[in-house]
Amino acid sequence: MSKPYTLDELLAITVAKEIHDYENVVLGVGVPMTAGALAKALFAPHATLMMESGIVDIRPLLSLNNIADAHSCRGFSYATDLFSAFTMTYRGFVDVCFLGVGQVDKYGNLNTTVIGDYEKPTLRLPGSGGAADFMSYAQRTVLTMRGGTFVNKLDYFTSPGYLDGGDSRDKTGLFPEGSGPSALISTKGVFRFDPETKEMYLAQIFPGVRLESIKKDVPWELKVAADLSATPRPSDEEINFIRDFAPELSAGRELAVELRNARIKEKADQRFVKNA
Amino acid sequence: MYNGLFTSAAASADGLKAWMDEWVYGCPDRSSYIDRYIKKFGSAALDELRAKPFYSSPANYGSAFTSRWDREGKERSMGVTLPQLEKLLQERGKVYE
Numbered sequence A: 001m002s003k004p005y006t007l008d009e010l011l012a013i014t015v016a017k018e019i020h021d022y023e024n025v026v027l028g029v030g031v032p033m034t035a036g037a038l039a040k041a042l043f044a045p046h047a048t049l050m051m052e053s054g055i056v057d058i059r060p061l062l063s064l065n066n067i068a069d070a071h072s073c074r075g076f077s078y079a080t081d082l083f084s085a086f087t088m089t090y091r092g093f094v095d096v097c098f099l100g101v102g103q104v105d106k107y108g109n110l111n112t113t114v115i116g117d118y119e120k121p122t123l124r125l126p127g128s129g130g131a132a133d134f135m136s137y138a139q140r141t142v143l144t145m146r147g148g149t150f151v152n153k154l155d156y157f158t159s160p161g162y163l164d165g166g167d168s169r170d171k172t173g174l175f176p177e178g179s180g181p182s183a184l185i186s187t188k189g190v191f192r193f194d195p196e197t198k199e200m201y202l203a204q205i206f207p208g209v210r211l212e213s214i215k216k217d218v219p220w221e222l223k224v225a226a227d228l229s230a231t232p233r234p235s236d237e238e239i240n241f242i243r244d245f246a247p248e249l250s251a252g253r254e255l256a257v258e259l260r261n262a263r264i265k266e267k268a269d270q271r272f273v274k275n276a
Numbered sequence B: 001m002y003n004g005l006f007t008s009a010a011a012s013a014d015g016l017k018a019w020m021d022e023w024v025y026g027c028p029d030r031s032s033y034i035d036r037y038i039k040k041f042g043s044a045a046l047d048e049l050r051a052k053p054f055y056s057s058p059a060n061y062g063s064a065f066t067s068r069w070d071r072e073g074k075e076r077s078m079g080v081t082l083p084q085l086e087k088l089l090q091e092r093g094k095v096y097e
Helices: A007-016 A033-045 A082-090 A131-137 A211-215 A237-244 A247-275 B004-010 B013-024 B028-039 B041-047 B082-092
Strands: A024-026 A049-050 A098-102 A114-116 A122-126 A139-144 A182-187 A189-193 A200-205 A222-231
Touching: A007 A033, A007 A139, A007 A182, A007 A237, A007 A247, A024 A139, A033 A049, A033 A098, A033 A139, A082 A131, A098 A131, A200 A211, A237 A247, A237 B082, A247 B082, B004 B013, B013 B028, B028 B041
Parallel strands: A024 A049, A024 A098, A098 A139, A139 A182, A200 A222
Antiparallel strands: A114 A122, A182 A189, A189 A200
16 A cells, blocks of 8 residues: 555646656646656656746756746756747647636636626636636646636636637637647546537546535536546655655645744744844 | 748738748648758758757856755745654545555
8 A cells, every 4th residue: 555645646646647758848836847847757757848937848856936936947958038938839839738727617718817807806816827828829738726616607718728619619720720628637536628529527536535526516517427437546656756846735735824834933933032 | 041032022912922832831741841941942051050959057046945855854834844744644634545
């Protein structure tokens, strides 16, 4: 029996397995970067990892704070700029990119702009950044979901998935043929898109998660694969990599914040005693 | 050479159309585009454009640390060691067997 794991860890490890060897991969900060580093270390040694800031072929040592974090620079083979990184994307050189989800609908369209009314939002999200560009022009997009919600209708349409489903994305002529989201990975399972209708369905379920708990998150009648399988449990090597590289991901948001705040308080108290 | 060719072709509508037919619509994929380029300009011309290794000196980007774990084995922001973190996850019921 291998060691116990958290759902956030299984999420990152499952995301990593979406990267194939020799692919060009655009990563954002957070789960994608951790997944990319894991893939590069264990499954896809020839993958070229890059960030939209223009740093290409990176081997990060630890999880990064921002897309131009100096920690990303170790061993990179090419440093260019934002403009070139996007040009490269528009020219079709990106095989796979990763995007976090605010709201997502059944055809994988994304909202990362506002929750609620645009003028009077209940929550302002970061916006598109490069998301709409990458999702438009990368061959595949893998959506990752740690928070976020499934909705029937997006409050704001930020980035294009399969639009109205079927061949509607390809029919616009705006995107590389056959491009679009290939998977959505949450902390409960793996969703894929029907090759014909492009509707999202549940393909894999994380071990220990109940189907009902997934269905209750989804407002439409979620289709489930006839051959629904359990996501393979992670190996010790995979778990150990994540814990070393991105311990805050392993801890999960709640525990990480709690420990970080306790540590800040402790340091402040020590300083106070010393100065008193 | 290629840029010059485009600039002069693009000076007239017919010229631009002929250029597009030759280099864009007439090339179904990248390899047929490269083949056409070699046929027209020769492989020496293509080789001149090819990126060759152009190494920088080792660069010092400066970094306060290169691991999330400090010398005492504590995670830098959460302040716990790996065994402590694993114990906490266990106690909070966050782990799956």
